[in-house]
Amino acid sequence: MSLQENAVYPAPPEYDVFKKKIQELTGIDLDAYKYQIHRRIHMLMQRWAVNSYDEYYRAIAGNPDKLREFLDYLTINVTEFFRNAGRWWELKDKIIPQMYKDLGHQRLKFWSAGCSTGEEPYSLAILAIEAKVANPQPVLAGDIDQGVLAKAQAGVYQRRQIASAPKEWVPKYFIDVDADTVKVKPEVRDKVKFRHMNLIKDKFESGFDIILCRNVVIYFGTETKSALYKKFLEALRPGGYLVTGATEQIFDYKTLGFESVGPFLYRRPSK
Numbered sequence: 241m242s243l244q245e246n247a248v249y250p251a252p253p254e255y256d257v258f259k260k261k262i263q264e265l266t267g268i269d270l271d272a273y274k275y276q277i278h279r280r281i282h283m284l285m286q287r288w289a290v291n292s293y294d295e296y297y298r299a300i301a302g303n304p305d306k307l308r309e310f311l312d313y314l315t316i317n318v319t320e321f322f323r324n325a326g327r328w329w330e331l332k333d334k335i336i337p338q339m340y341k342d343l344g345h346q347r348l349k350f351w352s353a354g355c356s357t358g359e360e361p362y363s364l365a366i367l368a369i370e371a372k373v374a375n376p377q378p379v380l381a382g383d384i385d386q387g388v389l390a391k392a393q394a395g396v397y398q399r400r401q402i403a404s405a406p407k408e409w410v411p412k413y414f415i416d417v418d419a420d421t422v423k424v425k426p427e428v429r430d431k432v433k434f435r436h437m438n439l440i441k442d443k444f445e446s447g448f449d450i451i452l453c454r455n456v457v458i459y460f461g462t463e464t465k466s467a468l469y470k471k472f473l474e475a476l477r478p479g480g481y482l483v484t485g486a487t488e489q490i491f492d493y494k495t496l497g498f499e500s501v502g503p504f505l506y507r508r509p510s511k
């Protein structure tokens with residue numbers, strides 16, 4: 241059967257074998273993603289003129305660049321500094337000051353889960369400086385995609401990526417590279433530790449005050465999402481916050497053990 245004929249959904253049985261092999265190779269459970277992921281993989285196969293799942297698997301397994309491209313394509317990496325700006329100002333002006341009061345100290349532990357090319361964790365690091373967080377440990381920033389982590393570590397961005405940052409923060413936290421490009425200053429870079437991680441599979445650290453997991457779970461199925469949110473609950477200290485993306489409501493938040501404290505904002509109860 242040709243690939244074009246295969247372009248009919250649901251996926252053919254060979255796709256099940258492919259999924260199993262991909263899980264062995266990368267740890268990624270393609271079943272954790274919704275049906276669009278099959279469509280995306282299929283498009284990639286067409287782009288490379290590969291005619292079967294088996295041939296495609298062999299191409300990925302035998303070529304680190306193709307594997308990289310596969311992961312890049314599978315996971316959408318779009319992001320920006322201070323994405324959904326209102327949420328950031330709420331963190332700085334309301335949530336963090338309230339945490340200081342409740343805790344009686346200003347040491348906070350942050351995690352950007354699914355950090356893509358670094359804009360979100362660097363925004364957190366800048367926010368921490370602005371909110372005078374007394375933080376002995378850097379912001380944890382994790383992503384499954386090694387390619388985005390390399391870009392994140394370089395810390396170089398198009399100027400349009402920082403459009404939501406307050407004007408006075410630009411010279412404070414960024415160095416001009418050229419007319420279109422900026423680089424985060426070392427004092428911001430040093431406040432973030434990047435780590436390769438698979439949110440579905442890996443064990444989490446604990447004791448976080450704020451976890452941001454925004455625009456990451458779009459391709460995850462309902463059960464995978466709930467399992468992930470449960471892991472986040474356990475990774476938060478009592479009273480800690482989980483911030484989700486601007487459309488990512490957690491419908492079963494109560495069953496999972498969270499309280500809802502605002503739109504797309506959840507808290508592990510204090511006791």
Ligand SMILES: C[S@@+](CC[C@H](N)C(=O)[O-])C[C@H]1O[C@@H](n2cnc3c(N)ncnc32)[C@H](O)[C@@H]1O
Nearest residue numbers: 315318319354356383384385438439454455456
């Ligand atoms: C659209 S970006 C979101 C970036 C940032 N959180 C934001 O909202 O701007 C989604 C990121 O989630 C990452 N991702 C997807 N599945 C993941 C997984 N299972 N474990 C860790 N990261 C994952 C992707 O690699 C991608 O970089």
